[in-house]
Amino acid sequence: MNGPRNVLIFKCVVDTKNGAAIDRLIALIPDPAELRPLVRTRFTKTIYDHKTKRDYWIAGDGNRLVCLMITGIGLEEVPQIRALLEVADERPLNLEEIASLAAQVTGGMAHLI
Numbered sequence: 001m002n003g004p005r006n007v008l009i010f011k012c013v014v015d016t017k018n019g020a021a022i023d024r025l026i027a028l029i030p031d032p033a034e035l036r037p038l039v040r041t042r043f044t045k046t047i048y049d050h051k052t053k054r055d056y057w058i059a060g061d062g063n064r065l066v067c068l069m070i071t072g073i074g075l076e077e078v079p080q081i082r083a084l085l086e087v088a089d090e091r092p093l094n095l096e097e098i099a100s101l102a103a104q105v106t107g108g109m110a111h112l113i
Contacts, residue, residue, distance in 0.1 A: 004107030009099055010069040011112070016040050016062065025067055029056050039065060048078050055081065068095075070102060077105045 014021040026032040044059045057068040099110035
């Protein structure tokens with residue numbers, strides 16, 4: 001993607017016992033059938049949607065499902081932003097850091113929602 005642009009980062013947390021909320025969340029993510037068996041397990045997954053230019057970071061601990069949706073990033077920018085996931089095992093994931101890095105990578109502003 002060319003030129004500076006703004007990025008939106010959405011965070012959603014749902015209880016794995018809330019089937020309706022899980023259905024609504026998973027319906028937004030590409031290849032939802034791939035995620036369904038993972039919902040009540042401990043996992044992390046990233047999925048990039050080429051059509052919408054959105055990157056999804058999904059994680060579960062068996063009780064909660066957390067999804068970050070980062071909008072407005074190109075495929076070539078995804079590895080730079082995902083690099084934060086590699087250190088997530090070493091320390092808690094910081095949304096402010098993700099927003100700051102997304103802004104640096106895209107040359108625009110990043111907004112947490």
